[in-house]
Amino acid sequence: MKYSWTEFGEGVRIATQALKANRLRSVLTTLGILIGVVVVTVIISVIQGMNTYVTGELSSLGTDNVFVSRYPWMITSWEEWLRVRKRPRIEKEHFEFLEKYVTLAEAVVPEVATRRTVKYRTEDLGGVFIYGTTDKYMVSSNAMPEFGRFFTDNEIHHRRNVCVIGWEVADKLYKNKDPVGKRIKIGGQSFRILGVMEKRGQMFDFSMDNNVMIPYTVFLKVFGKHRSLDIQAKALSPEVVGELKDELEALMRRARGLRVGEESDFSVNEQSQLLEVYNNLTKVLWIVLIGIGSIALLVGGIGIMNIMLVSVTERTREIGIRKALGAKRRVILWQFLVESMFISSIGVTLGILISIGLATLVKQVSPIPVNISAWVAFLGIGFTISIGIFFGLYPASKAARLNPIEALRYE
Amino acid sequence: MMIELKDIKKDYHLGLETVHALRSINLNIDENEYVAIMGPSGSGKSTLMNLLGCLDTATEGTYCLNGSDVSDMNDDNLAEIRNREIGFVFQNFNLLPRASALHNVELPLIYNGTPSSQRHGLAAEALTKVGLGDRMQHRPNELSGGQRQRVAVARALVNNPSIILADEPTGNLDTRTGDEIMDLFETLHDGGNTIILVTHEEYIAEHSDRIIRLRDGHIERDEAR
Numbered sequence: 127m128k129y130s131w132t133e134f135g136e137g138v139r140i141a142t143q144a145l146k147a148n149r150l151r152s153v154l155t156t157l158g159i160l161i162g163v164v165v166v167t168v169i170i171s172v173i174q175g176m177n178t179y180v181t182g183e184l185s186s187l188g189t190d191n192v193f194v195s196r197y198p199w200m201i202t203s204w205e206e207w208l209r210v211r212k213r214p215r216i217e218k219e220h221f222e223f224l225e226k227y228v229t230l231a232e233a234v235v236p237e238v239a240t241r242r243t244v245k246y247r248t249e250d251l252g253g254v255f256i257y258g259t260t261d262k263y264m265v266s267s268n269a270m271p272e273f274g275r276f277f278t279d280n281e282i283h284h285r286r287n288v289c290v291i292g293w294e295v296a297d298k299l300y301k302n303k304d305p306v307g308k309r310i311k312i313g314g315q316s317f318r319i320l321g322v323m324e325k326r327g328q329m330f331d332f333s334m335d336n337n338v339m340i341p342y343t344v345f346l347k348v349f350g351k352h353r354s355l356d357i358q359a360k361a362l363s364p365e366v367v368g369e370l371k372d373e374l375e376a377l378m379r380r381a382r383g384l385r386v387g388e389e390s391d392f393s394v395n396e397q398s399q400l401l402e403v404y405n406n407l408t409k410v411l412w413i414v415l416i417g418i419g420s421i422a423l424l425v426g427g428i429g430i431m432n433i434m435l436v437s438v439t440e441r442t443r444e445i446g447i448r449k450a451l452g453a454k455r456r457v458i459l460w461q462f463l464v465e466s467m468f469i470s471s472i473g474v475t476l477g478i479l480i481s482i483g484l485a486t487l488v489k490q491v492s493p494i495p496v497n498i499s500a501w502v503a504f505l506g507i508g509f510t511i512s513i514g515i516f517f518g519l520y521p522a523s524k525a526a527r528l529n530p531i532e533a534l535r536y537e
Numbered sequence: 538m539m540i541e542l543k544d545i546k547k548d549y550h551l552g553l554e555t556v557h558a559l560r561s562i563n564l565n566i567d568e569n570e571y572v573a574i575m576g577p578s579g580s581g582k583s584t585l586m587n588l589l590g591c592l593d594t595a596t597e598g599t600y601c602l603n604g605s606d607v608s609d610m611n612d613d614n615l616a617e618i619r620n621r622e623i624g625f626v627f628q629n630f631n632l633l634p635r636a637s638a639l640h641n642v643e644l645p646l647i648y649n650g651t652p653s654s655q656r657h658g659l660a661a662e663a664l665t666k667v668g669l670g671d672r673m674q675h676r677p678n679e680l681s682g683g684q685r686q687r688v689a690v691a692r693a694l695v696n697n698p699s700i701i702l703a704d705e706p707t708g709n710l711d712t713r714t715g716d717e718i719m720d721l722f723e724t725l726h727d728g729g730n731t732i733i734l735v736t737h738e739e740y741i742a743e744h745s746d747r748i749i750r751l752r753d754g755h756i757e758r759d760e761a762r
């Protein structure tokens with residue numbers, strides 16, 4: 127005999143009736159599932175939001191930039207630190223060598239930085255980043271002066287005290303005045319302002335407009351030669367980033383006079399390394415949180431199983447009556463499965479509502495764009511209905527296999 | 538022959554001990570017979586009824602019901618046979634407490650897939666037949682004992698089964714309501730139904746045409762009246 131809609135309807139009817147009769151018990155049982163859903167959906171959404179945010183921010187570093195530095199960006203062990211900490215500085219000559227011989231880079235830019243208080247007449251502004259660089263900075267950072275101009279090769283070569291200031295410095299220190307042509311005092315020396323950079327915004331929480339660019343030659347003269355340079359190279363195209371890394375490595379080894387077999391005493395870094403670090407971090411986060419979510423759902427599932435076993439026991443006699451009147455195993459099975467799916471779907475629904483509330487809250491108090499995406503919700507629903515089935519299956523099949531005579535005799 | 542039992546044995550195992558509830562039962566029952574099964578407590582009456590009702594299978598022997606051998610059928614096949622061929626009336630009514638009289642009577646129809654449009658009509662008809670046309674929406678706890686048993690009778694006959702099996706149907710009723718139920722069986726029998734009932738009261742058994750007396754799992758006497 128085929129499965130009939132009549133049997134199906136009776137299953138749904140019985141399940142709803144049973145849930146209505148035990149309203150409080152059902153709601154309490156769903157609590158575990160509810161918590162599981164909230165944990166899973168919120169966690170997935172937060173991680174997704176964080177991914178969007180971090181990748182977005184990191185990509186502003188430029189995927190086609192390669193950095194030659196004294197140290198690697200990631201030092202993963204104490205031994206590694208002991209090995210690299212004695213490395214020699216990267217000097218002006220190294221930069222000049224790279225700039226001269228590199229073929230795969232559109233621009234090679236030195237970068238050296240410090241944080242200082244800058245002054246204009248009686249006004250001062252603390253914590254400004256002072257960068258020593260060249261005019262190629264405009265290429266590597268993809269930013270142009272909004273007013274005035276950048277300093278030239280000639281000014282770099284002759285170590286002129288000139289600078290270009292960031293948008294925020296101009297705004298705070300010069301207010302409504304035009305800073306171009308005015309003086310600014312940095313580290314006890316007076317600089318002439320040639321231009322103001324266009325507004326660049328923030329990376330993470332860090333302003334990229336609170337800075338002053340000066341020729342790196344001047345920087346080394348004013349702030350000391352002991353500083354090591356960072357060299358940034360922008361690849362001709364994103365496809366040659368790998369080759370550019372190899373080229374820079376080789377050139378730098380030549381500049382340093384390293385022999386074959388000797389370890390490089392510098393590092394070639396790129397943005398994707400940061401992404402890798404971030405991904406490694408979130409991988410751990412994922413594992414931990416998925417663990418928590420699974421435990422919550424497991425506890426919820428066991429709660430359902432428990433309550434379903436109670437329900438089967440309570441209704442043993444009813445099952446006996448139904449079987450005596452011709453209910454087959456699958457009808458009884460279905461009846462109890464519907465009930466456990468109902469319970470778990472109540473938990474899912476409430477859980478998703480709460481998750482949406484939490485996501486809205488996180489979005490308001492943090493820069494992370496948390497959204498409960500439809501697929502997360504569907505995943506939650508699918509997952510939890512499976513839990514309803516999985517944990518309902520044992521009690522339901524226990525009910526379905528009851529011996530009718532014993533069930534009828536049950537008090 | 539409607540019912541043919543050949544060498545039916547039923548053993549129960551309680552730990553190491555074996556209880557021979559039925560020992561070699563041979564029994565034929567024809568259509569439209571009215572049979573009473575009697576015997577002292579523990580003689581195997583209920584065990585026999587359960588076998589006849591396809592609620593259980595025998596340890597040995599064959600049972601043919603309407604020509605088909607049901608001795609070795611599985612759970613689901615037996616459920617189908619019960620639904621189609623048998624109407625049960627129990628001593629303790631066995632109604633669903635949360636369902637209305639109408640829904641209780643509808644249950645056998647639900648399990649053979651009768652569409653709901655026909656179900657209500659058939660159930661209402663059966664309830665009217667047992668004199669409860671005006672109590673259809675009542676729940677069992679809103680009905681008297683006699684009325685509950687009449688709902689059970691309506692449920693037993695709604696599917697037009699071959700046999701109505703009643704295990705001490707008047708056991709929980711006072712004499713007067715018990716008589717009412719027996720009158721109902723009388724009417725059903727006159728209408729062509731086959732009725733088998735278990736009782737230990739002689740005056741109840743007197744309604745029947747044939748009395749089968751059991752003792753220790755044997756048929757002690759089988760006499761027409």
Ligand SMILES: Nc1ncnc2c1ncn2[C@@H]1O[C@H](COP(=O)(O)OP(=O)(O)O)[C@@H](O)[C@H]1O
Pocket residue numbers: 549550551556557558576577578579580581582583584585
């Ligand atoms: N489920 C069972 N398990 C073990 N023994 C049983 C079971 N059902 C019945 N018996 C035994 O089988 C015998 C017949 O029982 P039963 O058919 O219920 O007798 P009656 O209905 O005539 O009082 C009794 O000895 C009883 O103890």
Ligand SMILES: [Mg+2]
Pocket residue numbers: 582583
């Ligand atoms: Mg008995």
